[in-house]
Amino acid sequence: MAASVSGRQPASSTAAAVGTKIRLRRQQRGMSAAEMARRAGLSKATLSQLEAGKGNPTIDTLDAIAIALSIPLADLLAREADTGPVYRPGTVAEPGEVSRELLRRISSGNSLEIWRLRVPPETELAGVPHATGTTEHLLVSTGHMTAGPVDAPQDLGPGDMLAFAGDAPHFYRTDTEPADITVVLASPINT
Template sequence: MRENSAAFAAEVGRRVRRLRAERGLSLSELALRAGVGKATLSGLEAGTRNPTVETLYAITAQLDVPLAALLTDAPTDPARGTVPPEVVHGDAVSAALLETFVDGRVTTELYRLRIRPGRVQISPAHPLGAVEFLTVFTGTAKVGPLDRPIVIPAGGHASWVSDMPHMYAAETGEDVHASLVIRHTSPTPPERP
């Protein structure tokens, strides 16, 4: 998996800026609501900062959009097929958006996920009604609601409502490799970036 490119950071910044402006929010107001520093948000919008998963989720929660509204699906190169998608990193999680499916008001995002051991990542609440589905290929994951996390061994899967803060951790000393599906329903049909 390749690291975030300058073009990727610039595109994410452009999308954040557009969504913020569409909602009539100042940079300061969005930064305050999302709990991120104004300089961090400014750098993200300018494309000079690599976005983290935590920062992007904090921002998308305040903009009431799924994470996929800021990311792009894995691109396709006619000569090489699907190009590896950009990877966003967090405290414990590295995620790559593979595909986004929009069906009316429902957006389904498919991610390749890696959870690194020795860390816990807390994800802020997603929009009301969001549900996550995790399938673990290797390792053992501890995920889900903070007050009742779910342990998923290799070969297992589970789901949880993610419109509340939730966690991701590797339960043992090895990396967890998994697929994550997130389903959101919005009051109006979502826009494609």
């Protein structure tokens, strides 16, 4: 990530969204920044940084803020519904390196994440089991690979799609050519 002019890392979209929610909820409660900081056990400067989207709060800090605001922690983390199309330009993968790129995260009863996975030739990746109930969907754009659960792998080529239980051990293995796949992870949201 490139540094900003001030030498600091630019705020992430997640930090900015969380900061906006903290400020909005504080204002909805009619609470001053000083009162909010006191109730959450934070300095006013820390709260100001968080509201500006420039902080990197721990879960404990967000939990303290949620308690001070008398709201569920999820209210600070939930993303608003999308208002229009989202375009992500393609990126160039470095030859010989695995490239992982989060394309999108969507919530609608499930947590959905869309990833682009570029795997070099003759590479095997072990898939760590995801949360219980997760389904993994693979769509191969280019190349050939063997992928899926360790006990039932499938040979896949361009245009092939495979869905399987992502909460069990799985893997991805390319042959003599690289592969470019889209991976969609659908995990249930437990409330």
